[in-house]
Amino acid sequence: MSRLKKLYESTILDHNKNPRNFRVISPCSNSSHGKNPLCGDDYFVFLDIKEGIIEDISFHGSGCAISMSSGSLMTTHLKGKTVDYAYQNKDVFLKMVSKDMTSEEKKILGKLSVFEGVKDYPVRVKCAALVWRALEDALGKNKGEISTE
Amino acid sequence: MSRLKKLYESTILDHNKNPRNFRVISPCSNSSHGKNPLCGDDYFVFLDIKEGIIEDISFHGSGCAISMSSGSLMTTHLKGKTVDYAYQNKDVFLKMVSKDMTSEEKKILGKLSVFEGVKDYPVRVKCAALVWRALEDALGKNKGEISTE
């Protein structure tokens, strides 16, 4: 069970029960729709970006504890930050959930490193990554739709 | 080789080299086209029947030694005989090439019993049977086409 406790870290369980920024921003400057048809995870990510700064960010939808808490922690982590910072964090996050990290990289992610346990569960990687993929898509083009499986 | 010598009995080899009744009867009362696409055996059987008597019978086409000699011996065996006799011989012949026979049945077939060795070669049964199947078809309807495989 200890490996499992690492996956379902208490922060994760908390953010799953009480997801932060779990709402729709409308109108917004950027958004995307991410879904994983295999397990039914399905989220929208909304951003309000002004001059390179993420002034507001939220997400909405449904899915497993990993994807839900990932959305909650991602939005918490990125609010008020620059778009560049978001891109950088996305890269490091996606690396973390599948590979080993340097301690430097770990520092960048801060609280997000609670998702480190995911890399021991290859089939759950896409759950943690889904909202980040949607974020990437939203940043790239203004409205979009993506699917991970 | 002895099993093989039984299959390729000397009568069979002879009738293969010098097939009897190897010609077209035209016009004729009954005919049929029999083929076995797998090995390319391809024969026509022609009959001239008057009042239940096979006044003339021939075959033409190409194929292996077993099918060729079968055509030659069948036509030799049936010329001048009744249609009923042909039907009866067909049944006994088809039985012989796949099952054991009684000595009585063997007597009916006469020379045709040289094909007894075929039953040890299941894939060759259809070669021996082809002209007989065509005969059956020709007797049933007036012109036809059949295929064995």
Add this chain to the structure above:
Amino acid sequence: MLTVDEIRKDFPILSRKINGKQYAYLDNTTTTHKPLSVIKTMTDFLKKENSSVNRGVYYLSQKATARCEETREKVQRFINAKREEEVVFTKGTTEAINLVATSFGSTLKKGDEVIITEMEHHANIVPWQQVCLSQGAIFKVIPFSDSGMLDQEAFDRLLSHKTKIVAITHCSNVLGTINSIKKMVEKAHKYGAKVLIDGAQAIQHLPIDVQDLDCDFYCFSGHKLYGPTGIGILYGKYELLSMMPPYQTGGDMIDIVTFEKTTFKETPYKFEAGTSAIVEIIGLGATIDYLENIGYETITLLEVPLLEYAMSELKQIEGISIYGSAAKRAGIISFNIDGVHAHDAGTIFDDEGVALRVGHHCAQPIMTHFGIPATIRASIGFYNTKEEIDKFIIGVKKIKEFFK
């Protein structure tokens, strides 16, 4: 009667430790394990008799051909088909349904109707949707009730002389419901409609008699019947198969090929283009031998008490939603634990050594019906034990605890 302990000796994989953990295998709906006799038959063939079929005059090739045709006979007997020619080898249920939807479906005309049910697996939905699109036919759906029963009155209303084909699953792979096929076939036939039965799940649990059911087509897969992957069966009534055009084309299914025109063999060969899945066909033959030796009576006697036990234990746990409660059902239990996403439950079951499936089970319309993204599904085979059910129930309780 064989006991489960005896049967489990034929499936050593069931007691194998994986990463130090012994799994309770409760994913028999997805695929089943294969008895040693089936594995050995396939291995022996590969090691000692490997050869192609329908082609050679030499000994091994004749023998391989005979063994494949022997399997056809075994299947014919197993499902009580009238003739061998009614048994077509496919690569699985999905291909069998695609074959019928494409070949028989090519006779559909604009305005003709195809009826399926709301509880179908995608394999028995999408091919019909596609053929309706291409032929301009109309696609209709029989709904089911929350208890998992097909709405027979709706079926009566949907049926008409426009109905050309009805495609129904014999047993739902999510709800476990065993549908009243015989009655539905009778109704459909009154309107001249043909009926295809998706038997992928049913044949694992019930003896099948296609003549008694009087269905026009019946499909199933080897790998869900304790047999090999890569092989399945399409049963079709002789008159129908005879008049249907071929599906895939190529070697072994043709009569004569010229560049102007090609003529095809008779059924079943005209539907079996290319080199057959020889080893898999031979393995399927051994599978049928194995199942006939156990017998469906024994299968029922082993499975039903396990299903009843699992259901009664599960119902005693609070906060569990179970989907499907038909009276006639197979050992397939779909449920959710309140407040827990099925995918999270799946991960914990794995940790606990319970192999089961979570997701939409290729039956998204059933998820839509209940307004859920996924279910947890435990499915019982004749080789499962009460201890394995206990392990599963403990897993459910741990998950509740974990996410409370």
Add this chain to the structure above:
Amino acid sequence: MLTVDEIRKDFPILSRKINGKQYAYLDNTTTTHKPLSVIKTMTDFLKKENSSVNRGVYYLSQKATARCEETREKVQRFINAKREEEVVFTKGTTEAINLVATSFGSTLKKGDEVIITEMEHHANIVPWQQVCLSQGAIFKVIPFSDSGMLDQEAFDRLLSHKTKIVAITHCSNVLGTINSIKKMVEKAHKYGAKVLIDGAQAIQHLPIDVQDLDCDFYCFSGHKLYGPTGIGILYGKYELLSMMPPYQTGGDMIDIVTFEKTTFKETPYKFEAGTSAIVEIIGLGATIDYLENIGYETITLLEVPLLEYAMSELKQIEGISIYGSAAKRAGIISFNIDGVHAHDAGTIFDDEGVALRVGHHCAQPIMTHFGIPATIRASIGFYNTKEEIDKFIIGVKKIKEFFK
């Protein structure tokens, strides 16, 4: 370099006595034997790791999924495809060609042209004939010369901007000819036509580099590559596979299913409906490992001297007609003995312990070309020996004697 004696240890079936007789297996064009490592990989999976793919969150299911995807990567590397997504699992060459003829073929319009060659296997004739019939496209054929060479000038004349697809065998299963694919692809591409290569025979003898050939599709079967039955590969360029509609539909290849509309996954999954031939895919992975370990250089060094020896011995016998004498050729020898029907010869070869094939070899147009009903075909694999060729030559002489 591995010697043939070492290699033969991997194929004990080659030295097995059948009815007291040891066979020279010279039917490698029809199907090949499987090395022990392939059989063991499949058996081990069935005994220890059996599970379904793409679905489960539990350990074995994840592992099975990973192993199937590993095979996809191996195939990609083996034929030097650019991306994994270009490798589609099918049940064999025949299905791969049918897939392209149906899916890509659905884009053909009235008056478009499809070019094949006179030396194709039925699998690369009939699907194109059928799609031309249904789409109103025009079917054209590149003839070959009596020596078994494609008429390149005729090809130049047939090509035009109307040409949409050219389907050519890499290696003729009757004549042994290895066609100049790269040059022909180049010509076809000048007119914007796509090229499908039937690699069923070639890949047994030659290393394949699809990027170098620049072909658009390449197809082959496991069972002709010393691997399992029931599995084959369609390689297709990513851009083409991406834009092509699905072929069969059902589970595992869909994105979202509602009764109104279904959306599909990306390539390769959109072409892989239903439960995969898991065991066979894993066996194909082991096959590629085995072949890479031997290496195509060794294969050539083993096969070519046998072919040359067999040819020179055969030519010394009077009254033999050999069909095909291309300079670049594989170890496939088709011939007839004057005055002896191929089928009679086949029976005597069997008696002599020589396993080879007689018939039209699913290439009736080649028979028509030479005005013959059938040929005797001996085909050489890397595990054959000089002694086996001697046995074959003795067989030829005995047959002549028998029917003299």
